[in-house]
Amino acid sequence: MTGVVIVGGGPAAHRLAARLVGYGHPGGVTVVGAEPRPAYHRALLGSVLDGTLDAGRLALPALPAEVRQLTGVRVTAVDRARRTVRTGDGRALPYDVLVLATGARPRVPPVPGLETGPGRLAEGVRAVRTAADCRPLSEGPVVVLGGGIRGVETAWALSGTGQEVALVHPAGHLMERHLDAAGAAVPAAWLAGRGVTLHLGRRAAEYTPGKVVLDDGQVLAAGTVLLCTGTVAETALARASGLDVREGVVVDALLRTGDPRVHAIGDCAEHAGAVGTTVLQAWEQAEALALTLTGRQRPYAPGRRVLRPRTPGKDMVVLPPAGPARPDNTDGTDDIDGTVSLLDRAGGRHARLVLRDGRLHEGAVIGSPSAVAAVSRLYARDEPVPADLLALLTGADGAYAGDGTLPDEAVVCHCNNVTGKALKDAWHRGAHDEAALARATRATTGCGGCASVVRRLCTTLADDGDDTPAEGATP
Amino acid sequence: MTTRTLVVAGHGMVGHRLVEEMLTHDRHGRWRVVVLGEEPRAAYDRVALSSLLDGATPDDLALAGPDVLGDGRLRLRPGTTVTGVDRRARTVTCDDGTETGYDALVLATGSRPFVPPVPGRDLPGCFVYRTVEDVAAIRAAAVAGREAVVVGGGLLGLEAANGLRLLGMRPRVVEMAPWLMAQQIDEGGGRVLAGAIERLGVGVHCSSALHAVGAGPDGRADRVELADGTVLDAALVVFAAGVRPRDELAAPLGLERGGRGGFLVDGWCRTADEHIWAIGECAAVEGRCHGLVVPGFRMAETVARQLVDGAGEPFAGADGSAKLKLLGVEVAGFGDAHARAPGAIEYVREDRRAGTYAKVVLAADGRTLLGGVLAGDTRAYPVLRGLTGRELTASPDELLTGAAGGS
Numbered sequence: 001m002t003g004v005v006i007v008g009g010g011p012a013a014h015r016l017a018a019r020l021v022g023y024g025h026p027g028g029v030t031v032v033g034a035e036p037r038p039a040y041h042r043a044l045l046g047s048v049l050d051g052t053l054d055a056g057r058l059a060l061p062a063l064p065a066e067v068r069q070l071t072g073v074r075v076t077a078v079d080r081a082r083r084t085v086r087t088g089d090g091r092a093l094p095y096d097v098l099v100l101a102t103g104a105r106p107r108v109p110p111v112p113g114l115e116t117g118p119g120r121l122a123e124g125v126r127a128v129r130t131a132a133d134c135r136p137l138s139e140g141p142v143v144v145l146g147g148g149i150r151g152v153e154t155a156w157a158l159s160g161t162g163q164e165v166a167l168v169h170p171a172g173h174l175m176e177r178h179l180d181a182a183g184a185a186v187p188a189a190w191l192a193g194r195g196v197t198l199h200l201g202r203r204a205a206e207y208t209p210g211k212v213v214l215d216d217g218q219v220l221a222a223g224t225v226l227l228c229t230g231t232v233a234e235t236a237l238a239r240a241s242g243l244d245v246r247e248g249v250v251v252d253a254l255l256r257t258g259d260p261r262v263h264a265i266g267d268c269a270e271h272a273g274a275v276g277t278t279v280l281q282a283w284e285q286a287e288a289l290a291l292t293l294t295g296r297q298r299p300y301a302p303g304r305r306v307l308r309p310r311t312p313g314k315d316m317v318v319l320p321p322a323g324p325a326r327p328d329n330t331d332g333t334d335d336i337d338g339t340v341s342l343l344d345r346a347g348g349r350h351a352r353l354v355l356r357d358g359r360l361h362e363g364a365v366i367g368s369p370s371a372v373a374a375v376s377r378l379y380a381r382d383e384p385v386p387a388d389l390l391a392l393l394t395g396a397d398g399a400y401a402g403d404g405t406l407p408d409e410a411v412v413c414h415c416n417n418v419t420g421k422a423l424k425d426a427w428h429r430g431a432h433d434e435a436a437l438a439r440a441t442r443a444t445t446g447c448g449g450c451a452s453v454v455r456r457l458c459t460t461l462a463d464d465g466d467d468t469p470a471e472g473a474t475p
Numbered sequence: 476m477t478t479r480t481l482v483v484a485g486h487g488m489v490g491h492r493l494v495e496e497m498l499t500h501d502r503h504g505r506w507r508v509v510v511l512g513e514e515p516r517a518a519y520d521r522v523a524l525s526s527l528l529d530g531a532t533p534d535d536l537a538l539a540g541p542d543v544l545g546d547g548r549l550r551l552r553p554g555t556t557v558t559g560v561d562r563r564a565r566t567v568t569c570d571d572g573t574e575t576g577y578d579a580l581v582l583a584t585g586s587r588p589f590v591p592p593v594p595g596r597d598l599p600g601c602f603v604y605r606t607v608e609d610v611a612a613i614r615a616a617a618v619a620g621r622e623a624v625v626v627g628g629g630l631l632g633l634e635a636a637n638g639l640r641l642l643g644m645r646p647r648v649v650e651m652a653p654w655l656m657a658q659q660i661d662e663g664g665g666r667v668l669a670g671a672i673e674r675l676g677v678g679v680h681c682s683s684a685l686h687a688v689g690a691g692p693d694g695r696a697d698r699v700e701l702a703d704g705t706v707l708d709a710a711l712v713v714f715a716a717g718v719r720p721r722d723e724l725a726a727p728l729g730l731e732r733g734g735r736g737g738f739l740v741d742g743w744c745r746t747a748d749e750h751i752w753a754i755g756e757c758a759a760v761e762g763r764c765h766g767l768v769v770p771g772f773r774m775a776e777t778v779a780r781q782l783v784d785g786a787g788e789p790f791a792g793a794d795g796s797a798k799l800k801l802l803g804v805e806v807a808g809f810g811d812a813h814a815r816a817p818g819a820i821e822y823v824r825e826d827r828r829a830g831t832y833a834k835v836v837l838a839a840d841g842r843t844l845l846g847g848v849l850a851g852d853t854r855a856y857p858v859l860r861g862l863t864g865r866e867l868t869a870s871p872d873e874l875l876t877g878a879a880g881g882s
Contacts, residue, residue, distance in 0.1 A: 336827055337826065337827060337828065338824065338825045338826040338827040338828065338829075339823075339824075339825045339827075340822075340823065340824050340825075341821075341822070341823045342820065342821070342822050342823075343814075343820070343821040343823075344820040344821075344839075345819075346817065346818040346819075346839060347818070347820070347839065349820075387870065387872055387873070388870035388872055388873070389824075389870075389872055390822050390835075390841075390870055390871050390872065391870065393822075394820075394841050396841055396842075398870065400842075400866070400867050400868055400869050400870060401842070401865075401866040401867065401868055402866075402868030402869065403868060403869065404858075404868050404869035404873055404874060405858075405868060406858055406861045406862060406868070407862075407865065407868065410861040410862060410865060411861055412857070412861055414769050414796070414860065415768075415769060415772060416772070417772070417773065417776065420861075446769075446772075447522060447798075449798060449856065449857055450857045452854070452857055453857045453858060453861070
């Protein structure tokens with residue numbers, strides 16, 4: 001048999017090739033990658049950029065010798081009828097199974113001057129996508145375009161090196177897909193504290209080498225412009241081959257396209273309406289497909305994976321929505337219970353959790369290491385949340401100063417300034433119901449808002465059977 | 476022992492609280508109390524004013540029972556306005572020409588409704604909402620089925636809107652702030668409140684400034700124009716846009732006023748004249764006026780204690796806690812509802828199914844309750860308000876759901 005041809009040289013392709021060999025795939029495995037070097041760990045490119053990691057250390061482990069690797073080779077066409085792919089260097093590679101792992105390319109925002117031609121970035125402009133993007137930066141300030149997770153990570157990494165950094169983001173706050181405005185204020189403060197200048201609610205209007213002009217006319221000096229404006233799935237090959245493409249190459253639970261001999265995984269694939277994966281999800285897909293292709297059919301079910309933006313020294317976790325909310329048949333709304341949030345501006349802490357059926361559906365926790373750890377665990381395991389959510393979010397011990405009732409010294413009736421102790425004393429002097437307590441203390445005779453507390457106090461005292469003198473009861 | 480005379484200028488809720496405190500604590504009858512009230516009736520529960528549109532009568536609201544009214548130490552003179560004071564002679568002059576000597580004078584003149592200075596504010600069909608007479612006039616002018624506008628989306632404005640609804644009118648509320656009851660509650664609570672108010676059939680226009688009241692062909696108010704150009708039909712307009720202290724006696728008496736008006740008093744509610752105090756909404760205690768009744772009660776108690784015992788505690792300040800309860804709408808704010816204390820932590824629960832919103836504001840220690848907002852379900856209000864300034868006695872989740880202590 002001719003075997004499996006994998007198109008793409010990224011982590012998804014790498015993991016699939018390694019697993020196919022590991023699981024004893026009987027046919028050949030060929031990986032065709034357009035980049036001039038073997039697969040590497042793309043998610044760590046930011047660490048190369050800020051100098052904490054050498055580019056050479058990004059490489060993923062060498063693939064087994066059984067895998068045929070073609071690097072720097074572009075696949076130009078797929079002939080599905082003949083089950084053959086054609087390459088830019090004139091080869092024709094036959095396949096039994098074709099796997100598209102073509103990944104994604106940076107999205108270039110439509111700003112005049114960023115590109116000199118289709119797909120050709122202007123001098124001083126780069127994405128953080130390929131190893132080539134991590135060559136040393138030019139002199140001068142860096143302007144990061146995009147304030148999503150990648151933009152925040154990049155600005156964080158560079159600002160730690162003494163680099164002058166400005167971040168431009170069209171939304172009113174950072175990471176708006178994952179955080180509300182109050183939550184985003186926390187990482188914004190972190191970045192500002194590292195000297196990053198934030199331009200929120202602003203777009204780049206024009207780029208000329210050396211400077212970025214914003215839509216409000218501000219001019220930012222820019223030795224380098226880094227694009228952190230998201231990615232676009234690489235689907236040209238799939239589209240040209242007549243496969244179903246929406247945002248990505250559409251695949252079913254077995255990661256199959258409409259052609260049962262063609263699969264897609266990783267950033268180029270669109271599974272269950274979602275395109276774009278984390279490297280962990282890409283690896284999960286590679287794992288599932290390797291099992292399926294070696295005879296152990298394994299549908300891909302996305303795991304509950306938290307996102308941990310890399311801001312070393314500061315803790316942050318994003319919980320992506322755990323599947324779509326299910327419509328509730330009774331009133332036409334969905335089955336979300338509600339939200340719980342914590343905001344501690346001075347302490348730099350924020351949390352927002354969306355609950356469904358008493359479990360974590362979605363959310364974010366920022367600035368509290370213990371809460372980040374506890375919430376991540378509950379989310380990943382899909383476990384019920386504890387009753388005391390404040391303690392969960394603050395990392396407190398959950399101990400409180402009483403039994404939930406008012407202490408004796410607390411004022412019960414504010415209209416008449418009557419304390420719990422005064423009420424208890426009156427009860428011990430014989431005022432055993434609400435009316436008698438009202439006559440004795442005037443409690444409840446103002447706005448009446450305290451009546452429920454007074455009634456409860458009567459019940460509690462009666463249940464206690466406690467009619468010893470006041471002195472004894474309230475030492 | 477000679478009997479001394481206390482003259483109370485004003486017989487509102489706070490003036491009456493002073494009377495009650497005096498009669499209760501002055502066991503030896505050393506004081507006689509003269510109350511000069513501008514309104515034609517004795518003190519009544521102004522907070523419950525709206526109940527007049529829901530079946531209550533003015534008598535139901537009366538605060539003074541027969542025991543107080545029949546007390547020989549008290550002389551009540553409704554319909555009497557104080558026009559002047561001779562501080563040296565220690566006499567009070569009234570609009571009926573009488574002069575009354577005093578040993579102690581307590582100013583409890585309250586406040587007057589603030590009416591924004593816009594064209595048309597004096598047209599027939601424009602009302603304020605403060606007295607029994609105001610409510611009677613609104614009732615007489617109401618036209619069932621017609622639109623009405625309430626200017627002001629605070630506690631009073633919402634009560635007025637509900638009253639108009641009970642009279643069969645179709646009220647809308649116009650509020651300058653971005654949400655309703657902005658003094659007492661936060662934006663999240665305001666969202667729940669606006670939804671509930673709209674479900675009652677009351678229109679809500681926030682972030683809206685009043686531009687003018689327009690007249691119809693008959694010369695009566697028939698519409699309200701907003702600053703953004705919106706025109707709202709309004710056969711009746713009620714102004715409930717806040718109050719201003721009734722401090723017009725300050726100038727003739729030569730007493731100092733606070734920065735925002737009100738008789739300037741110290742923490743014991745004393746003016747610069749050792750024989751004159753001021754309490755309630757007309758008092759600027761250490762410069763600050765308080766527009767709610769409970770702080771006024773505390774001031775009355777402070778002054779009564781000084782007069783009776785020559786002692787007592789100073790006014791300790793009071794929070795702006797307030798609760799609104801209209802048909803199907805419950806919201807409350809208490810303590811530091813806006814989390815203004817340095818280091819304050821906000822904990823918020825929104826229950827989408829129940830349509831409720833609850834915020835608890837804690838001190839930086841994460842344990843001491845500073846305040847909060849409740850919307851949609853206020854059962855936890857009395858307990859949380861009582862705990863304000865103290866350590867939590869259970870988790871906020873427990874306290875909010877009523878699991879602690881039941882309810």
